Amino acid sequence: MTNKEGLLIVYSGPSGVGKGTLIAPLIEELGMTFSVSLTTRSPRPGEEQGKSYHFVSQAEFERMVDAGDLLEYARYNQNYYGTPRRAVEQTLQQGRDVLLEIDVQGAMQLRRSFPAAVFIFVMPPSLEALWDRLAGRGTEGAEEVARRMAFAKGEIAMSQYYDFIIVNDQIERARAQLRAVIEASRVRAPHMKKFVEEVLHGHA
Ligand code: 5GP
Numbered sequence: 001m002t003n004k005e006g007l008l009i010v011y012s013g014p015s016g017v018g019k020g021t022l023i024a025p026l027i028e029e030l031g032m033t034f035s036v037s038l039t040t041r042s043p044r045p046g047e048e049q050g051k052s053y054h055f056v057s058q059a060e061f062e063r064m065v066d067a068g069d070l071l072e073y074a075r076y077n078q079n080y081y082g083t084p085r086r087a088v089e090q091t092l093q094q095g096r097d098v099l100l101e102i103d104v105q106g107a108m109q110l111r112r113s114f115p116a117a118v119f120i121f122v123m124p125p126s127l128e129a130l131w132d133r134l135a136g137r138g139t140e141g142a143e144e145v146a147r148r149m150a151f152a153k154g155e156i157a158m159s160q161y162y163d164f165i166i167v168n169d170q171i172e173r174a175r176a177q178l179r180a181v182i183e184a185s186r187v188r189a190p191h192m193k194k195f196v197e198e199v200l201h202g203h204a
Contacts, residue, residue, distance in 0.1 A: 006092040009099045010107045013122030014152035016134035018168045032099045033091045041079035074105035104158040118185035121162040125169040
């Protein structure tokens, strides 16, 4: 299939739900490109500059917002997070699918501008299970865990605006669902529009 734009996959879920672990092996398996976001928060132990995030100062972040360099951005828990516009647009144009792991505020900004994108939300089986995972991760203090739990409720309420909700109770089952959803989204009619036009009207 030629002349095909990549699929934009918007992937959200509350902090601690296991989004990263769930998607990690599928990134290579399904040939997706992970969009590395910019953030003003400090790196956690083990996080490398340019790999999990581009860690930037608030001044640098604001400069990029003003220049229109971000596809979307949001303030989350005292920090800013944003998606670099050029990298995403270029990758999509090359026909590669791009995965954006972003919060619900950012996702909603993209709803209208990317009608062919697929929006996937990862849900915990219960709030208790989410608390256990957040506290067990040990990367945030008790106060931060409580703050993220409060956020989580608001985020879960927004899941109704997504196309798919994956409950992360058993990882293998959840991952199989996620794989199926991404593969199906690749052949959804809105995403196939360009191809259909090409079949009908051919090349110049
Ligand atoms: P964390 O600090 O745990 O890495 O991320 C906090 C939240 O910010 C998560 O929900 C994560 O998905 C979200 N996030 C990461 N990158 C972006 C981004 O580029 N834009 C938006 N809107 N949210 C992001």
